[in-house]
Amino acid sequence: MTIPLFDPTTAIEPLREQIDAALLEVAGAGQFILGPNVGAFEREFAALVGAGEAIGVANGTEAITIALRALGVGPGDEVIVPSFSYYASAEAIPPTGAVPVFCDIDPATYVTTAEQVKAVMTPRTKAVIVVHLFGNIAPVAEIEALGLPVVEDCAQAAGSVGPDGRPGALGAIASHSFYPSKNLGAFGDGGAITTSSKELAERVRMLRFHGSRDRVSYEEVGFNSRLDEIQAAVLRVMLPQLPAWAAHRAAVAGRYEQLGLGQLVRLPRPTDGATPAWHLYVVATDEPDQLAEQLVASGVESRGYYRHPIHEQPAMSAWRPPPNALPGTDEAASRHLAIPISATISDPHLEQVVAAVGAALGK
Ligand SMILES: Cc1ncc(COP(=O)(O)O)c(C=O)c1O
Structure with missing residues (x-):
């Protein structure tokens, strides 16, 4: 499944x-x-x-x-x-x-x-x-x-x-x-x-x-x-229902952390004092597309959403900043990967995701 x-x-x-x-x-x-x-x-x-x-x-x-x-x-x-x-x-x-x-x-x-x-x-x-x-x-x-x-x-x-x-x-x-x-x-x-x-x-x-x-x-x-x-x-x-759904999304982030995901990939950091109801749970790693391919074999969906940030899109060419002007954007674009999260995702599934990431990275 x-x-x-x-x-x-x-x-x-x-x-x-x-x-x-x-x-x-x-x-x-x-x-x-x-x-x-x-x-x-x-x-x-x-x-x-x-x-x-x-x-x-x-x-x-x-x-x-x-x-x-x-x-x-x-x-x-x-x-x-x-x-x-x-x-x-x-x-x-x-x-x-x-x-x-x-x-x-x-x-x-x-x-x-x-x-x-x-x-x-x-x-x-x-x-x-x-x-x-x-x-x-x-x-x-x-x-x-x-x-x-x-x-x-x-x-x-x-x-x-x-x-x-x-x-x-x-x-x-x-x-x-x-x-x-x-x-x-x-x-x-x-x-x-x-x-x-x-x-x-x-x-x-x-x-x-x-x-x-x-x-x-x-x-x-x-x-x-x-x-x-x-x-x-x-x-x-x-x-x-939104507050309860949001609380589950926030708890998922805590659970991913407890399960040791942070030792495998970089976890998203909430800004000061924020409790994000993570819409997407987005981690960072050096070879995200390679990781995504390996996760498919373990039955875990993942996706890089913004590999080509907005300023690189053809429709935005007239307003493009100079090359390398947005280093944080370039880093996030090349390294991010969204992994499963929802308002109802179960604990065994979170364990399975973390195990699959560990296996894929050989850790
Ligand atoms: C960050 C962000 N801004 C704007 C939109 C646009 O919303 P809509 O699809 O309802 O037009 C979306 C989602 O689609 C989004 O993720």
Whole structure:
């Protein structure tokens, strides 16, 4: 039997009846766009995150673009973003008219530091996208102390907790993804924006609905980007489980450590005081692809996600930094490997993973 890299289905099996009932209710009510479930989910999600408001949008990519637009980012501006992330973190910038400026990350934590942001700031920098990659928590307060508003990309950090609160409540504004494989995953695409600024929240609500506040007058070119009522209904059933699912993910990291995984490969280091709900559990080693091949033989799935970081992607060629400008990114890109984690992965499976890594490395 193969131990999968991630498992979004086992955790929701006990919720099946509740989810089915919620789906039927939406189908019966016939209100599919911005209905009562979206409103209720927005309130419940904001409360969990600890932000003043949540606004549902169509996906986590548009959540970033709309958050940037709400901050007033536009043509002529630069937005700093780490290159070691999912492509969408940077793809979301050019639709605002601004350009991405890539910053480095610390390969021990996989998140960006304030110094790394400072190194690429210019007078044209209008905002910073900070990615809480793999569920680790980036130092948002230190980065905002540089005088720039932060858009937190929380796509991979649902359920994580840090000393200053949860991702989504740490910076000016934040984006979330409910893509099905995420820690809190819908039955299709979905996303949200959180902020504690009433003014930004109002701008987001206007932008997600074609740039209109009253559906009569259209004051800006906006987006048709809403969280579907049906997805909100599913997410409302799952949301109360998120803390327990997150606790299991955090416990898995502790268990991998206890089992001696840290003697075989480098483990991801939580940032100061963070308890990450690891979305992906990403270790580092010299020959990760070779290790991955050997793990297949032991029935353990693994994957290198960002072998070619965003600045190397063809679509980003116009904004590529000079060679070797991002050494932490290059190191993480060539050495990382995600190994199995989920909200329900069992202890025997964790033991099997560690034994398989040991056998593959001859240790
Ligand atoms: C770090 C990061 N940012 C943004 C996104 C985009 O989210 P979505 O797929 O909902 O557009 C994702 C995931 O897909 C992600 O992992």
